[in-house]
Amino acid sequence: MKQIVLKDKREASVQRFHPWVFSGGVARKPNSLQDGEWVEVCSSRKEVLGKGHYQDGSICVRLLSFGDQAINQDFWNEKILAAFRYRERLGLIGNPKTNCYRLIHAEGDGLPGLIIDVYGDAAIVQCHSIGMHLDQAAIIAALKNVYGDRLRTIYDKSSETLPKQYAEHLENSFLLGDSNTGIALEYGHQFEIDWVRGQKTGFFLDQRENRRLLAEYAAGKQVLNAYAYSGGFSIYALQAGATFVDSVDSSAKANELTEQNMLLNGFNESQQKTHTSDVVRYLQEHPGGYEVMIVDPPAFAKNLEKRHNAVQGYKRLNALAMQKIASGGILFTFSCSQVVNRQLFYDTIVAAAIEAGRQVRVMHHLHQPPDHPVSLFHPEGEYLKGLVVYVE
16 A cells, blocks of 8 residues: 655644545655555654545545554445444434435545435445545445345446546446335335436435424424425425425426425325426515525535635525515525535524514524534534524
């Protein structure tokens, strides 16, 4: 295994178990290094600090182990098993009412660059680093070792999450079985998941607990679900007794998924309606009066250069939502932009409330669920933040 040597006094973050090695901290590396190779990261005194995948860029090594651990099939088996046992402790394994969860959440599970979501007997794998994709055979073997015949489908959906130059000749493919859809259960609610054509791995599993919270406030209320995708919040609201739900998304394909899920859960057109529209335009043209609103947009910024524009976008969107919501209404608002931290998002919602001219109380601070864990040593892993606010 080739070695990367850090500059003097640049080993402290690795010794604190932070999994990223930045190129600016590197003193020496072999000229022959290829993206995806395993490397040893060493201190300036040649002490082995950890091992990980090399990839040319600002983050040049993503560490998967600390110290001088052997990297073999046992390593992968132990990593996947540890993640499985953690989800077992969360009550997500063998749960008769919930059969979908995230099994591997990158740095949160000590495997930076890897996402694995489970829907019943299907596992959807997304590699975000070249090294993880090159190690995919060992990862799949470890999955099979842990799950046995409980998995009937494994689908690799990595082509859109890997660097373009590497992925240009890759195609997503089945590594086990050939089923491209399935029914996911989440607290008894049913959702048809299309992991081949759907966004991400087919569903937004990170909103599970927040959807459950919404149900506590939806009974007897008029509800707007903005950026609805496949209607997760809408289904929960109706099941909880909402009088009517409008689901808005700019994607006609997403609205088709919402309609399918409505039928799957026994709801009809007298209880809900989907709207294919830009959310801001819909809010501007709608008279308002919703008693509960969910505003869950896609990431407005994926890097620091776009953070300012993202913040302005969140402010305008939330100010408009606050202007349109009924007096005494409850707004669930979210950001999944990792570069917009929790405090900045909070400050942005404050600015939106000032612009809207409404008095607002904070009811809940929201975040990603425990099957999307944040390593104590990698706070950057917290990406989803939200607020539930009461608008007078």
